[in-house]
Amino acid sequence: MVYIPPLNFAPVVSTEVSLYRSGYPMPLNYAFIADQLHLRTIIYVGDKELSEDYNEFLTQHNIQYHFVHMNSCRDKNVQEQMDKVLRLIVDRANYPILIHSNKGKHRVGVVVGIIRKLLQGWSTTGIYQEYDIFSGGLKGQVDLEFITMFDTELIVRRDHLPDFVKWER
Structure with a gap:
């Protein structure tokens, strides 16, 4: 069998959790998703409705699906949407997880940038470099500024945190 990963596929974390x-x-x-990733959860950060074939695939493989509606980091409710994503990410019970957007560039790049910043303690330079790689050199200045300025008041249960999370709040 030939396995074909989705556009802009990459691991974000590969430790005790994926x-x-x-x-x-x-x-x-x-x-590829079913046989190679063995996902428990998919988080879609975007603006499309779930297609019938995708819904059927998710149901058939018992994958939890979370739709976090977002057009861009300029959305008025973006803080709540990001907190919703972070709540899923900081709960070990949801792993393995795939986060995707439409093309895997800007929206998912913002989510990954926030994960890198808040949960892993990456430098701004490293976050910007990774964002640039996946955006194809199309810098989203607004996205990068959003990542830099983003913070949360989210309260998490430390006993549910995946091992890669450095939560010092």
Whole structure:
């Protein structure tokens, strides 16, 4: 069998838990997702409705699906949407997780940038470099500024945290 990962697929974290990023999976990616990733949860950060074939795939493989509606980091409710994503990420019970947007560039890049900043303690330079790699050199100045300025009042249960999280709040 030939396995084809989704557009812009990459691991974000590969420790005791696995966290991945990508663009919107297409039917030709389903075998890869099912046979290689063994996902428990998919988080879609975007603006498309769930397609019938994707819904069928998720149901067939018992994958929890979370739709976090977001057009961009300029959305008025973006703080609540990011907190919703972070709540899922900081709960070990949801792993393995795939976070995707439509093309796996800007929206998922913002989410991963926030994970890198808040949960892993990455430098701004490293976050910007990773964002740039996945955005194809199309700098999203607004996105990068959003990542830099983002903070949360989220309260987490330390006993549910995945091992990669450095939560010092």
